[in-house]
Amino acid sequence: MAAILNLACTIYSLGLVLYVGRYARKTYFKSPWAYFEMLYIVLNGTISLSQMNHALMAMSTMRMLESFLSIIIVVKLVYFMQLIDEVAPIVNTIFLIFKDILWFVLIVLVFLFALANSFYLIGQT
Numbered sequence: 001m002a003a004i005l006n007l008a009c010t011i012y013s014l015g016l017v018l019y020v021g022r023y024a025r026k027t028y029f030k031s032p033w034a035y036f037e038m039l040y041i042v043l044n045g046t047i048s049l050s051q052m053n054h055a056l057m058a059m060s061t062m063r064m065l066e067s068f069l070s071i072i073i074v075v076k077l078v079y080f081m082q083l084i085d086e087v088a089p090i091v092n093t094i095f096l097i098f099k100d101i102l103w104f105v106l107i108v109l110v111f112l113f114a115l116a117n118s119f120y121l122i123g124q125t
Contacts, residue, residue: 003051010044017041033079036072043069 017037021028028034043065050056082088 003048006044007048007052010041010048013037014041014045033076036076036079040069040072040076043072 017034021034046057047062047065047069050062078091078094082091
């Protein structure tokens with residue numbers, strides 16, 4: 001029963017995204033929150049369908065998708081917390097910090113990949 005209700009909410013969210021995307025195409029898809037919403041719909045629909053049909057995917061894969069979905073739900077919750085006047089400046093500051101730190105994280109990941117690759121090549125001998 002919970003999987004059916006979850007799938008119904010996912011279908012409603014999909015209809016809402018399609019409706020808003022149809023009438024506000026240029027502005028709606030410029031926001032990263034639209035892509036979070038679409039990712040939420042895809043993951044939630046996949047999990048709901050796999051809960052109804054247990055042979056659809058392995059339980060470990062479904063749990064991994066559920067963990068990604070829980071992170072997306074928390075990010076959406078923080079986004080909606082911007083509507084509260086007392087919390088909005090803090091949330092905006094957090095988003096700006098993450099936006100500024102993105103390039104630093106990308107450079108660190110490149111160096112981490114290079115380091116991991118070098119240790120892998122050393123381990124080959």
